[in-house]
Amino acid sequence: xxxxxxxxxxxxxxxxxxxxxxxxxxxxxxxxxxxxxxxxxxxxxxxxxxxxxxxxxxxxxxxxxxxxxxxxxxxxxxxxxxxxxxxxxxxxxxxxxxxxxxxxxxxxxx
Amino acid sequence: xxxxxxxxxxxxxxxxxxxxxxxxxxxxxxxxxxxxxxxxxxxxxxxxxxxxxxxxxxxxxxxxxxxxxxxxxxxxxxxxxxxxxxxxxxxxxxxxxxxxxxxxxxxxxxxxxxxxxxx
Numbered sequence: 373x374x375x376x377x378x379x380x381x382x383x384x385x386x387x388x389x390x391x392x393x394x395x396x397x398x399x400x401x402x403x404x405x406x407x408x409x410x411x412x413x414x415x416x417x418x419x420x421x422x423x424x425x426x427x428x429x430x431x432x433x434x435x436x437x438x439x440x441x442x443x444x445x446x447x448x449x450x451x452x453x454x455x456x457x458x459x460x461x462x463x464x465x466x467x468x469x470x471x472x473x474x475x476x477x478x479x480x481x482x
Numbered sequence: 483x484x485x486x487x488x489x490x491x492x493x494x495x496x497x498x499x500x501x502x503x504x505x506x507x508x509x510x511x512x513x514x515x516x517x518x519x520x521x522x523x524x525x526x527x528x529x530x531x532x533x534x535x536x537x538x539x540x541x542x543x544x545x546x547x548x549x550x551x552x553x554x555x556x557x558x559x560x561x562x563x564x565x566x567x568x569x570x571x572x573x574x575x576x577x578x579x580x581x582x583x584x585x586x587x588x589x590x591x592x593x594x595x596x597x598x599x600x601x
Contacts, residue, residue, distance in 0.1 A: 458528075
């Protein structure tokens with residue numbers, strides 16, 4: 373059971389929008405920046421969002437991030453079949469003195 | 483651009499020590515701009531942070547693994563190492579090394595290396 377809670381799966385049709393939530397507490401999301409990774413099968417994770425809402429160079433603006441209180445959200449618009457992957461949120465936890473990953477969300481583009 | 487490559491035995495016996503190396507190119511492991519980490523992923527499971535080391539050699543470990551883990555760096559070879567002792571089948575996983583700019587999450591990852599714990 374992860375400290376950061378994500379839905380196990382989400383799905384949407386090509387071209388549509390989807391959001392993935394990440395719920396935590398004041399010791400982690402509430403007081404630290406959140407990042408998001410996606411991971412294709414058999415590959416290393418790739419950073420999509422850092423500092424809650426910033427995109428690394430090369431990440432399209434179809435990907436967006438936001439944070440409110442102790443929850444964060446990843447948004448993906450204009451869904452493509454290539455977006456099918458596992459998505460993970462991550463942040464530091466001040467109480468545990470540990471980096472945390474969410475349990476992961478599998479995105480299916482129907 | 484940082485590039486990282488993990489290496490080490492793919493098979494480790496129960497109760498023995500898992501030892502992996504991560505060779506870094508495109509940046510110095512002793513550079514103050516960077517920090518480095520190890521993350522693992524058990525079969526069909528999510529990501530688990532093992533620990534990190536910064537440019538000064540300060541280390542930070544996952545509390546659940548802290549008693550068994552050592553992360554260190556060899557600046558002469560620009561390599562990181564991971565040692566995990568007293569392994570069990572639960573330590574079977576793909577092990578990734580990664581690097582990031584200080585104050586930001588890990589952005590550069592190795593391809594990962596599969597380690598199986600079995601007799």
